[in-house]
Amino acid sequence: MTYDQFISSLSQSQPPKELPVLLKALWYDANANWEAAHDIAQSSEGTKTYDRLHAYLHRVEGDTWNAGYWYRRAGADVFKGSLKEEWQFLVESLL
Template sequence: MTFQEFKNSLSEERPTADFSVLLKALWYDAKGDWEAAHNIAQSREGTRDYDRLHAYLHRKEGDQWNAGYWYRRARAEMPSYSLEKEWEELVKQWLV
């Protein structure tokens, strides 16, 4: 699946069944369901990719302190660029 195909799937009511759990979280986030995305992030705390997702979601929420905590746990730097770009990078990373 390409990034554009993933973006196109946002017009659907539900995420595609073959999406990974992390991609489903980003799909829910893009559809405005932060809580569903956050529940996924919390489901495997201590796993680097899930912690990275958790960091992004708290950054999006505006909770910089909590986001910083999760970026550190994921061994990642908090981006200085837009949330939209971060979302795109995560989708592309997890499409592989």
Template sequence: MTYEAFQQSLSLDTPPAGLSPLLTALWHDGKDDWESAHEIAQSAEGTPAYDRIHAYLHRKEGDQWNAGYWYRRAGASMPSGSLDKEWESLVHHHLSLLS
């Protein structure tokens, strides 16, 4: 799946088949369904990839302290760029893992 196809899928009512759980979380976030995205992200706490999306979600929520905690758990630094750029980067990364 391309990034463009992923973005277009946001017009659907349900996520496309074949997405990984983390892409599904990002899909829900792209649909402004923070709760569903958060539920997936916290379903495998202690797994760096899940912790990384968990961090992004708390940054988006505006809870900088909690976001910082999850970025550290994920072994990542809090990005200085926009939330949109971070979401795009995460989607690109996880789409590349499907190939």
């Protein structure tokens, strides 16, 4: 799947079945279902890619302290760009 195909899928009522789970989380986030995205992030705590997603989601929530905790757990620097830029970065890195 390309980035443009992923973006096109956002208009569907459900994420594409073939989407990897972390991309499903970002699909849910883009469709205003933070809770479903967060559930996925929590499902494999201790896995760096899940912890990195978890950091982003807490940034979306506005909880910068908690986001910082998850960035550290993921071994990642705190993202300095906008939430939109971080979402795009994550999607592109997972495709």
